[in-house]
Each structure stands twice: as C-alpha cells, then as structure tokens.
Amino acid sequence: MRYWLFKSEPGTFSIDDLVKKPTHWDGVRNYQVRNFLRDDIKKGDRGFFYHSSCKVPGIMGTFEVIKSGYPDFTAWDSTSDHYDPTCSVDDPRWYMVDVRLIQKFNRVVTLDEIKGNPVLDKMWVARRGNRLSITPVTEKEWKTVLKLV
C-alpha cells in the first residue's frame, strides 16, 4: 500500500464535499500527475486531503482509494470544465481514481506546521514551486501527521 497527498482548492472541492460522498478525482491535466493516476495509485492506497489556495493551507483529513486509475471521462464531455477536445475515446490521455473519506481531522495540520516539522519538511507540498496536485507521501510522514491530530 502506498500513501499520497491530493491537493484541492476548497472553493472547488473541499473535505466537506468528500464527507458527503465518495468522488471521482477527475480533471487532472498534468502528465506527471496523470502517470501517478494511471500507473501507481491503486485501490487500497491511502491519502491526505490537502486544501490549497485558501486562508490556511494544510492537511484536512485522510481518504482511501476505492478504484484504481481509469480514463477520466470528463475529457470527452464537451459540457465539462475539464473537456479536452484533442482527446479521443480510443486513446485515453487523462486518468482518474475514485476515493472515499476515511477521517476528517479535528484540526488542520497546516503548511506552516509541516514546514516546521523536521520529519515533514521534506514533503513535496513543503517545497517551493511545487505544482503537482498529487504527490507521494512516505510511511513515516503518514504516521507522523496522524500522530499530530
């Protein structure tokens, strides 16, 4: 089993949306992240749900992957915000996984806190200029964050 961190802007999709029901993690249009979704993220993997571009960026909770990577059908949907007209049904380019909430934390593990923690400060999300919306998390980082909440 592997661990991941998924970023989302709470104005678009927040932890409270995930509390209500499982979701397709659609709309990823970056090749590095696509490769994670297609090749590496498997059913049973766990992840941190991270709020970005908001007042207090940080980890809000945990989720479980309930379906491994499969083609992101919103790429073929001309009514979708994520529509990619250059993408054919025969040759899927973009992938997604399905996730469901495990736990919403009682408090936010903030980006400041991550940067200030010697075990966590190597996490991708703490690195300057990091723009990947999904990044790997080590088992040590996973356990360390869970101990904080």
Add this chain to the structure above:
DNA sequence: GCCAACGTTGGC
C-alpha cells in the same frame, strides 16, 4: 492581487 516557479506550446 502579486509574483515566483515551472509546465506547456509553438515557431524556427
């Protein structure tokens, strides 16, 4: 709202 970082695009 600014701006650094960096992925993507497209001309050559």
Add this chain to the structure above:
DNA sequence: GCCAACGTTGGC
C-alpha cells in the same frame, strides 16, 4: 530539438 513566450498554480 531548442527555447522564448505564455498560462497556471499557489503561497504570501
């Protein structure tokens, strides 16, 4: 295949 221009992300 190089690289400048452009667009997007995301912390501050």
